[in-house]
Amino acid sequence: MENLITIFSWNLAAVIALMICGWLVSLIYKNVSIVDSLWGLGFVLIAWLTFGLAEGFGGRKILIVWLTTAWGVRLSAHLSWRNWGKGEDPRYGQWRKKSGDSFWIVSLFKVFLLQALFMWVISLVLQVVQLS
Numbered sequence: 163m164e165n166l167i168t169i170f171s172w173n174l175a176a177v178i179a180l181m182i183c184g185w186l187v188s189l190i191y192k193n194v195s196i197v198d199s200l201w202g203l204g205f206v207l208i209a210w211l212t213f214g215l216a217e218g219f220g221g222r223k224i225l226i227v228w229l230t231t232a233w234g235v236r237l238s239a240h241l242s243w244r245n246w247g248k249g250e251d252p253r254y255g256q257w258r259k260k261s262g263d264s265f266w267i268v269s270l271f272k273v274f275l276l277q278a279l280f281m282w283v284i285s286l287v288l289q290v291v292q293l294s
Contacts, residue, residue, distance in 0.1 A: 166293060169215045173208045173289060174282045180204055181274040194258075194269045195251045197277055202237030204281045205230055209288050216292040223292045230288060 180200060188194045209230035213223050245251070250258070254273065261268040 165215075165217070169212055169289060169293065170282075170286075172215060173211050173285070174278075176207050176211055177204045177278045177281050178275065180207060181278040182270075185270050185274040188269065188274075189266055193250045194254045194273050195245050195249075197273055198245060198251070199238050199242040201241065201277065201281065202234035204234075204278070205285055205288065206234035208282070208285045209234070209292075212289045212292045216289075218292045218294055226288060226292055 180203070181197070184196050184200045185194075188196050209227045213227040216223065254269075257268065257272065258265045
């Protein structure tokens, strides 16, 4: 049980760190759409961290980490290509207008950290199956 909590904690901290880095980049470019490109990479990060920390069945861990990597890298590449040069997503643009000068901090919580939490919850399956 202690190993489970440790792995869950490291994974949550890692995706929060990833999203904070993405948020900092979004402040430079004034475009929070970068969060979409980070979505798949977050799952890859969690899969590899769990792979390194968990003591589950080796064959299953290898299969899960490589399938997640293929899916996550493909998803991130697809979203990056699709969004390249198109400016900020309209839904984020509306939030930016509504929040005014405080959008820089609103985007940290409402966009980046919220998605980090969703990513971590959704990835609990990836984490648990590498443990058992």
